[in-house]
Amino acid sequence: MKRLVVALSAALLLGACGTAPETSAQVSDAKAVVQADGKFNDTDVMYLQMMVAHHEQGLEMVRLAEKTAKRDDVKILARAVDATQSDEVTLMKSWLTQWRKPTTVDHAPSAHADHGGLPATGPEEIEALRKAKGAAFETAFLNLFVAHQHNAVEMTQVEKTGGVNAETKAFADRVHDSRTDQIKQMLTMMNA
Structure with missing residues (x-):
């Protein structure tokens, strides 16, 4: 796959x-x-909307890493994630548009209480990452991004158990597998 x-x-x-x-x-x-043809339900829509928001946060972090990191392996990872997640945002938004649904998510905490809330990296964490320099930046980035990608893996469970659109479910499977691999890679990088 x-x-x-x-x-x-x-x-x-x-x-x-x-x-x-x-x-x-x-x-x-x-x-x-x-194309995301076929039937879809509110879970499919909610999952894609949440993932667009989640990806946009991730893109903010990896773009900081592309500019700030000194280690080549961190920069390479950041560029790869930037390319992949940028394409995925375009794909998810195209599906939502095809379904005539908003491409943004309601960020009010109460709007997502039924499924455990909207996983997010807080603005304080991103601001702390912005201020970090040198090896401290790379450590902070890897720690923060492991947690961020873990949230993406957890979010796939919502789609896998409640979604009905075949393409969206397949996308969730790909996100689950690729982010799990990224987490393993970053844990190895943290111990290098």
């Missing part, structure tokens, strides 16, 4: 930057990738 996601991402990136000629089959495949 991971190879399929990587292959699809590579094909989309190559087609988008003009380095490979676009064929009608590639256009058709790209359209198939971004």
Whole structure:
């Protein structure tokens, strides 16, 4: 499954930057990738809205790491996450738009009480990360981002147990697996 996601991402990136000629089959495949046809329910919508917000927080953190980190492995991880999550935000918003649903989530804590609340990295934590420098930044980033990606893994359970849209459930599976792998990678990096 991971190879399929990587292959699809590579094909989309190559087609988008003009380095490979676009064929009608590639256009058709790209359209198939971004469609979330079939029935959907409130859980599918809520999951995507929450993940858009979660991803946008993650993007804020990795973009700080791209600029501030000194370690090459941290910078490489940040760039990879930036590329992946930027594409995923576009995909999720396209599905919500296709369903004629808002692409943003209600940030009021009471709006998400039924499913354990909206997992979030607080503004204080991001501000502390902004102020950290050198090795302290990398330690803070890795610790914060492990927790952030753990929240993404937990959020997939909501979709996997309550969602009905096949594409959204498959997306949740991919998020679960890729973020679990990222967490393992970052834990190894923390002990390096």
